[in-house]
Amino acid sequence: MKVRDLIDKMGLTLFSGELCLDKEISGGYVSDLLSDVMGNAAEGQVWITLQSHKNIMAVASLKDLAAVILVKGQAPDTDTMAHSIEEQVPILGTDQEAFETAGQLYHLLNA
Amino acid sequence: MEFRYEIEGGNFSRAGHASSAVKKILKQLNVDNKVIKRVVVALYEGEVNVVAHAEKGSMMVDIDEQRIRIRIEDSGPGIPDIDLAMQAGFSTASAAVREMGFGAGMGLPNMKKNTDQMHVTSEVGKGTQVEMITWFRQ
Numbered sequence: 001m002k003v004r005d006l007i008d009k010m011g012l013t014l015f016s017g018e019l020c021l022d023k024e025i026s027g028g029y030v031s032d033l034l035s036d037v038m039g040n041a042a043e044g045q046v047w048i049t050l051q052s053h054k055n056i057m058a059v060a061s062l063k064d065l066a067a068v069i070l071v072k073g074q075a076p077d078t079d080t081m082a083h084s085i086e087e088q089v090p091i092l093g094t095d096q097e098a099f100e101t102a103g104q105l106y107h108l109l110n111a
Numbered sequence: 112m113e114f115r116y117e118i119e120g121g122n123f124s125r126a127g128h129a130s131s132a133v134k135k136i137l138k139q140l141n142v143d144n145k146v147i148k149r150v151v152v153a154l155y156e157g158e159v160n161v162v163a164h165a166e167k168g169s170m171m172v173d174i175d176e177q178r179i180r181i182r183i184e185d186s187g188p189g190i191p192d193i194d195l196a197m198q199a200g201f202s203t204a205s206a207a208v209r210e211m212g213f214g215a216g217m218g219l220p221n222m223k224k225n226t227d228q229m230h231v232t233s234e235v236g237k238g239t240q241v242e243m244i245t246w247f248r249q
Contacts, residue, residue, distance in 0.1 A: 034159075035217035038152050039224070051212045058127025062134060062151045079124065 001025050001109065003067045003090055006046065010094065010104055012069065016081040017090030023066040028105045030098050034059050041065060048101050054079045061087035069105075071098045112136075112174045118158055120166040120187065123211065129170045130154035133181075140174065142247055149225040150179055150245050156218040157183040157241055163208050164188060165238065181226075181243045189235040197223065197231075 004021035007014055014021075026044030031037050032051050041047060043064040049056065052074040060068050061083075068084075070076065070093045076084070084091045094101055114136065116129035133154055137147045154170070161168035165187025173180040190196045197219050204214025223229045226243040233239040 032212050033215045033217070034212045035156065035215050035221055038155055039217060039221040043148070049212075053211055054124055055126055055211065055213075058131065058155070062127065062130060062155055 003046075003092075006067070006105070006108065007092060009108055010101075013093040015070075015076050015091040015093055016084040017067070017088065019085075020088040020090055025066045025109065027109065028102060029065075030102045037063065046105060048098050048105070050074050050098065052076050052080060054083055056080065057083035057087055057089060057091075060084075060089040065089060067092055069094060069101055071096060071101050114172045114174075116170045116172075118161040118165075118168040118170060118183075118185070120162060120164075120168065120185070123162055126159050126162045127155055128158075130158050133170075133172050136172075136174070137179070142179075146179075146245060146247055150181075152225040153222040153229075153243050153245070154181060156221045157181065157243070159213060160218050160239075160241075161185045161187070163204055163213055168238075177248070178227075178244055178246045181241075181245075183241045184238065185240075186238045189237055190231070190233040190239055191235050193231050193233060 003023050025046055029041040029045045030048045032049050037059050041063050044066050047065050047068045050071050052070050067090045073095045076091050134151050165185035168185030171182040195201055199220045200216040202214045202216035208214045226245045228244040230242045
């Protein structure tokens with residue numbers, strides 16, 4: 001499944017990175033600890049988090065993640081969005097909590 | 112080939128710039144993707160440690176055909192007990208740094224796990240030096 005399809009199926013907000021929605025999703029990772037993501041997330045995964053500051057994009061880009069989903073209505077600041085465009089990792093959003101978001105993603109990827 | 116990057120203490124908005132630059136170089140040199148993935152973790156954690164704890168620092172990267180050697184030096188508080196600092200979960204990061212999702216005590220263990228050799232030296236009140244080597248042929 002591509003990031004583009006995920007946005008449609010989960011009704012996610014697209015904050016930034018509309019030019020890089022064709023990345024294939026390999027899985028998901030849920031964490032708010034940046035070192036945990038750095039150490040354990042894998043290429044192509046979608047990262048679900050409530051952290052919305054600029055450093056999430058450095059991590060997402062270094063790890064070649066497919067996209068970041070901000071939960072609980074969190075919105076990225078302009079710096080974070082600029083970095084997302086530069087690094088070509090889309091930032092998506094939802095009002096749901098991480099539990100529901102991860103559940104839906106898991107279901108979609110394993111359906 | 113040698114490269115040097117300056118790291119600004121306290122400036123989280125630039126954290127990751129040096130790591131990202133080195134990653135691009137390794138890709139250009141066609142280094143094995145698995146090696147790049149490991150090295151990037153060590154680079155970023157080392158860079159963030161300087162940003163989170165020190166006043167300033169530098170990252171020196173030396174690449175030859177066999178290996179990449181990374182040396183990160185900072186001017187900062189130093190580490191009184193390196194063995195303790197190496198323990199997963201131990202951190203002296205401030206509350207503000209922890210709130211951003213850093214300071215979980217995973218940095219140094221992540222660096223050790225993702226390099227072939229790592230050596231840390233430190234002097235309290237002066238600074239810390241970390242040297243890491245990763246071989247391209249695993």
